[in-house]
Amino acid sequence: MKSLRKLYSESFLRRLLRLVEIFTSIATTSPYPLSMVQRVANPEQLKTLLNLLLLSSPRIKIVVLKIIQNLIKIAIPFEVFEETIKRITKDPKSQAYDILNKVVPSVTFDESQFLRFLYNYLLSIRHKMWTKSGIECKIIF
Numbered sequence: 111m112k113s114l115r116k117l118y119s120e121s122f123l124r125r126l127l128r129l130v131e132i133f134t135s136i137a138t139t140s141p142y143p144l145s146m147v148q149r150v151a152n153p154e155q156l157k158t159l160l161n162l163l164l165l166s167s168p169r170i171k172i173v174v175l176k177i178i179q180n181l182i183k184i185a186i187p188f189e190v191f192e193e194t195i196k197r198i199t200k201d202p203k204s205q206a207y208d209i210l211n212k213v214v215p216s217v218t219f220d221e222s223q224f225l226r227f228l229y230n231y232l233l234s235i236r237h238k239m240w241t242k243s244g245i246e247c248k249i250i251f
Contacts, residue, residue, distance in 0.1 A: 127170065138184055153194040156190065157197050209227060
């Protein structure tokens, strides 16, 4: 039971994601990067990464962002990212759905749902940081 709890600890998750990040960074210099990351670069795995980006601690979020950055450098087909956004925002009660549809950006990204999602995510973080109701800003005010 103790080893099972260890698998769900944040430190274990961070180490596991760090290995994925190292693997994807190696793939950015490989002559055949898509063959190296095809297990990670599918909509279901990217959906898991984006959920971690939304729901995890800041330390985990940084590693997830590095993985996504490496996958973009590898030039994964944009359809994979678009399908991921369709899957993650399917549930109208999810936080991802709220970020994509309820955050009103000043710039529109009509061509790419993935870019729109990332931009809206950054806006939502900024909004939480500067509003009085946000947990992060009580000391600031």
